[in-house]
Amino acid sequence: MIEQRILTLSRTAAERAVQVRRDFHRYPELAYTEFRTASLVARRCTELGLLVTMGPAVVKAESRLGLPSEAELTEAYDRAAREGADPEFLPHTRGGFTGVVAELVGGRPGPVIGLRGDFDALPIHEAQAETHRPAREGFGSVHLGLMHACGHDGHAAIGLAVAEVLAALRPELAGTYRFIFQPGEEGGKGAVPMVDAGVVDGLQYLLACHLGMDAPSGTIYPVVGEFLASTKLDVTFRGAAAHAAGRPEEGRNAMLGAAQAVQGIFAISRHSEGPSRVNVGVLRAGSGRNVIPDHAFMQLEVRGSNDAVEAYMVKRARAVIEGAALANDLAVEVKSAGRTTTAVCDPAMGAVVAAAARAVPGVRVMDEVLSVGGSEDATFMIRRVQEQGGLATYIGIGSDLPTGHHTPTFDVQDRDFFGGIATLALTLERLGAKGLA
Numbered sequence: 001m002i003e004q005r006i007l008t009l010s011r012t013a014a015e016r017a018v019q020v021r022r023d024f025h026r027y028p029e030l031a032y033t034e035f036r037t038a039s040l041v042a043r044r045c046t047e048l049g050l051l052v053t054m055g056p057a058v059v060k061a062e063s064r065l066g067l068p069s070e071a072e073l074t075e076a077y078d079r080a081a082r083e084g085a086d087p088e089f090l091p092h093t094r095g096g097f098t099g100v101v102a103e104l105v106g107g108r109p110g111p112v113i114g115l116r117g118d119f120d121a122l123p124i125h126e127a128q129a130e131t132h133r134p135a136r137e138g139f140g141s142v143h144l145g146l147m148h149a150c151g152h153d154g155h156a157a158i159g160l161a162v163a164e165v166l167a168a169l170r171p172e173l174a175g176t177y178r179f180i181f182q183p184g185e186e187g188g189k190g191a192v193p194m195v196d197a198g199v200v201d202g203l204q205y206l207l208a209c210h211l212g213m214d215a216p217s218g219t220i221y222p223v224v225g226e227f228l229a230s231t232k233l234d235v236t237f238r239g240a241a242a243h244a245a246g247r248p249e250e251g252r253n254a255m256l257g258a259a260q261a262v263q264g265i266f267a268i269s270r271h272s273e274g275p276s277r278v279n280v281g282v283l284r285a286g287s288g289r290n291v292i293p294d295h296a297f298m299q300l301e302v303r304g305s306n307d308a309v310e311a312y313m314v315k316r317a318r319a320v321i322e323g324a325a326l327a328n329d330l331a332v333e334v335k336s337a338g339r340t341t342t343a344v345c346d347p348a349m350g351a352v353v354a355a356a357a358r359a360v361p362g363v364r365v366m367d368e369v370l371s372v373g374g375s376e377d378a379t380f381m382i383r384r385v386q387e388q389g390g391l392a393t394y395i396g397i398g399s400d401l402p403t404g405h406h407t408p409t410f411d412v413q414d415r416d417f418f419g420g421i422a423t424l425a426l427t428l429e430r431l432g433a434k435g436l437a
């Protein structure tokens with residue numbers, strides 16, 4: 001029976017996935033610089049017999065928000081080349097085209113089914129203490145100040161493992177399986193350019209997943225919800241420098257303008273139609289104690305539980321920024337660096353996932369909808385698939401976390417890979433063979 005073979009194959013694939021995840025964990029890469037990771041993902045998919053597409057065909061150039069500078073892209077690319085990137089596939093990622101799409105065509109006709117995973121890291125300095133397992137077991141980040149602190153290293157490894165399982169059964173499968181490896185999920189950067197390139201067009205079904213969140217080890221949540229719409233803004237204030245004692249009246253103080261903007265942004269009133277969030281996470285300004293600061297840079301984000309609340313937060317934040325600039329006679333530039341939207345998963349898809357997960361030994365299927373506890377740009381893919389009449393769900397793969405997402409001591413448990421891989425592989429096979437039945 002095919003299901004038994006999927007479980008057996010998933011055991012082997014999970015052992016490999018744990019090792020692959022450790023390798024990705026050692027070499028974290030930020031949005032659009034996942035050169036090493038993408039090249040190795042493409043290499044593995046090709047070895048498995050999948051048809052790989054890369055470059056602008058899967059990441060629309062003009063849709064990329066928050067693209068690093070040319071110098072940053074080149075530096076990260078060269079680093080990837082030194083650190084074991086695949087020499088054949090690496091050139092396809094040059095310039096920040098780090099998405100990978102790989103298709104597996106089954107032996108029988110059937111629907112087109114997508115599985116989306118992300119693989120970017122965060123600007124966090126990973127803990128070096130022996131109490132932190134990646135440090136103790138030798139797979140801590142070798143990139144100072146960068147870390148896989150959200151589990152996306154695991155998502156990439158899981159995606160490859162599911163591809164491995166299904167590739168072994170290819171002649172018996174119905175339909176086409178499209179594996180979508182997305183760059184830059186953090187900060188809502190990578191999904192829109194992939195959607196705009198058409199990578200989810202033609203999908204009848206789409207699955208996406210996340211490790212950890214608030215779900216304990218051994219659990220599978222077939223449906224995740226409460227995605228917050230969000231907008232990330234990069235703001236630059238420019239004023240004029242002057243001697244702080246000799247000619248203060250000739251200065252135009254960019255730091256003061258930015259500081260007033262920070263206060264004003266946090267003071268934006270709540271909205272009666274739903275929860276919102278706001279954070280200014282970066283503020284850099286000035287150059288010396290006795291110089292009126294002529295520049296200031298800040299990074300902020302606003303979020304809302306629906307599009308109207310989020311739009312209100314963006315509008316108010318922009319007004320505050322412009323007001324602070326005006327009050328201090330500053331020039332200001334506001335750039336969008338990323339965004340996410342809301343989405344609602346299809347319960348019918350959740351039911352297929354739940355039925356598949358129940359066939360996996362050691363997995364506990366949870367009935368309630370798991371709150372994502374933040375934002376996800378997979379929502380753009382979910383929405384696009386649903387607009388075309390397809391169905392989608394976002395799955396929570398539980399894992400006991402030593403500390404929360406986006407902290408220096410974040411880690412996931414090896415034992416949770418099997419349940420996630422087997423559930424996804426079974427779900428994909430069933431959707432191909434039987435659809436929602």
Ligand SMILES: [Zn+2]
Nearest residue numbers: 150186405406
């Ligand atoms: Zn994250």
Ligand SMILES: [Zn+2]
Nearest residue numbers: 150151152210
């Ligand atoms: Zn994440």
